[in-house]
Amino acid sequence: MADNRDGVGLDQAQLERLYVKLEGPIYNVVYRWVWSREEAHDITQEAFVQVWNVRERVNVETAPAFLYKTALNMASNRRRSRRLWGWLGLESAGDPADAGRSAEQALDSARAAERVRAAVDALPESLRRVIVLSEYSELSYTEIGAVLGVPAGTVGSRRNAALKQLAAALGGLEDSSS
Amino acid sequence: MKRSDIFEKLDPPPGGLAKLRVRLEARARSPWRHGLWVPVVATVAILVFVRRGGGTRDVLSAARSFDGASEVGLGLAPLPDAPLTLADESQKTAAITRVPTSDPRVAMYLMGTLR
Numbered sequence: 388m389a390d391n392r393d394g395v396g397l398d399q400a401q402l403e404r405l406y407v408k409l410e411g412p413i414y415n416v417v418y419r420w421v422w423s424r425e426e427a428h429d430i431t432q433e434a435f436v437q438v439w440n441v442r443e444r445v446n447v448e449t450a451p452a453f454l455y456k457t458a459l460n461m462a463s464n465r466r467r468s469r470r471l472w473g474w475l476g477l478e479s480a481g482d483p484a485d486a487g488r489s490a491e492q493a494l495d496s497a498r499a500a501e502r503v504r505a506a507v508d509a510l511p512e513s514l515r516r517v518i519v520l521s522e523y524s525e526l527s528y529t530e531i532g533a534v535l536g537v538p539a540g541t542v543g544s545r546r547n548a549a550l551k552q553l554a555a556a557l558g559g560l561e562d563s564s565s
Numbered sequence: 566m567k568r569s570d571i572f573e574k575l576d577p578p579p580g581g582l583a584k585l586r587v588r589l590e591a592r593a594r595s596p597w598r599h600g601l602w603v604p605v606v607a608t609v610a611i612l613v614f615v616r617r618g619g620g621t622r623d624v625l626s627a628a629r630s631f632d633g634a635s636e637v638g639l640g641l642a643p644l645p646d647a648p649l650t651l652a653d654e655s656q657k658t659a660a661i662t663r664v665p666t667s668d669p670r671v672a673m674y675l676m677g678t679l680r
Binding site: 403 | 570574
């Protein structure tokens with residue numbers, strides 16, 4: 388078990404607490420990269436294993452940012468390798484359609500999901516990373532900046548730019564409360 | 566479209582923590598983490614070294630040994646300004662076609678020749 392008397396080093400209980408807290412947000416972030424629930428789940432788990440591998444050097448305070456960074460890099464790599472397989476004609480099919488819904492509902496839902504996916508995918512990677520992290524991660528702009536290696540102000544401006552592009556692609560954005 | 570539709574929150578599959586524990590335990594039992602990779606990597610490195618020393622010629626040297634090669638190099642090339650075409654004398658025995666790639670920074674050509 389890792390020694391964490393100096394605040395550095397994770398033990399398994401701490402890692403598991405982080406998993407319970409961050410599994411959902413990281414899964415959602417990664418899903419917007421790979422667009423496959425199965426792969427998103429696998430990458431989320433693998434990110435925790437990777438962090439566990441270097442647990443002696445991880446500070447429990449900064450572990451969430453490190454986990455997001457690890458997961459994002461893994462998702463990005465997986466996406467690139469999927470593109471290569473797609474180019475070779477060996478890309479696997481996407482997620483299966485939702486069970487238990489009428490064909491019409493499933494079709495409407497699939498069309499809406501495809502529009503969202505296309506709009507998010509069309510964002511430049513620098514904007515996509517910011518918007519996905521800011522929507523799902525519960526990290527502050529400063530923490531997102533630490534994950535991405537940019538100042539907090541840049542996070543804010545990229546987020547606004549991403550929202551503008553999404554609004555243009557999807558015919559406007561309404562706040563959920565309105 | 567509503568923001569909540571765009572940024573819909575999905576639930577991960579159940580049992581994630583139990584699966585993570587299994588992965589961590591499997592990793593703890595793995596012989597690779599106990600240093601077995603050191604002799605394996607060393608053996609592979611020695612085999613590669615021996616094989617290279619056994620006379621396999623360097624790719625660039627082999628390419629330079631062909632007559633008529635005006636330039637031989639290995640590295641990243643700038644994208645061509647126009648589609649590549651064959652010289653007149655090659656057109657009877659060779660064909661060239663651009664292969665589509667998903668990355669606009671990559672240009673790939675497929676060339677076939679008759680000998």
